[in-house]
Amino acid sequence: MRPWTLYLSFACLVFLSGCASDIISPPHTEHPKLITAQMARSRGDVPEAIHDFREVIKEDVLCEPAYIGLGFSLLDVNAIPESKLTFEKAITLFPKSSDAYVGLGMVHLVMDQPENALEAFEKALCKNPHSARALNGYGIALDMLGDHELAQANYRAAMDLDPLAISYESNLALSMALAGHEAEAIRILERLVCSPNATPRVRQNLALAYGLAGDTNMAKKIGRMDLSDDMVANNVAYMEAIRETKNYAGIIPKNHTVPLDETRPWQESD
Known part of the structure; x- marks a missing residue:
């Protein structure tokens, strides 16, 4: 398994491990349980959220936010x-739903199918050209395919649409590091980790940037802030391998959940 991931802040955290995605659909006043489900997911109680979303769908098979x-x-x-x-x-059921296509795109990223993900994100953008999440996902897929320049253009577009989403700039910086601009990436990520909204994903992107720059000691130090020693050692070994080969494409693991606004760390802690 490849231990790196780009996102995604995204999630989706810990690019978001075990944390809820930033997609919380507007509540339907007809379905109070939908609000309960969304609140459960936002606080990280995913099993309860799954149960409640299913209950809403049983009552109303056309409740789009419940499916999302x-x-x-x-x-x-x-x-x-x-x-x-x-x-x-x-x-x-909802062919005009941009969020549904974004979700499908994220699934394809997790399944290590960046080409299929691109197609889904393109359809999402056709439904909603101003979807920052779709642009972010499109960027991740491009980074997986090694097209870092175009990926960065998508991250920048997402940042323009949602400048408060720290995950998009974090992904931009990591993409820069993968393209060989490690110093600039480190400068950006060092600033982001000082933000009150900084997440473990941002720190681990910084660790990766240091590793790609050849500063293994800093990569280990930052990695240990969120990951076990074994995970850090595995990540460092992989980092050194990709530095030697300069093969930075396809770095999102296959069996990895990707929340909408940022992805999870290279390897997840318990």
């Missing part, structure tokens, strides 16, 4: 096939 919330909640717990089916059903 369920799809991302399933993605949070690595229930990849079920998440994929949920988003596909949402697309069938």
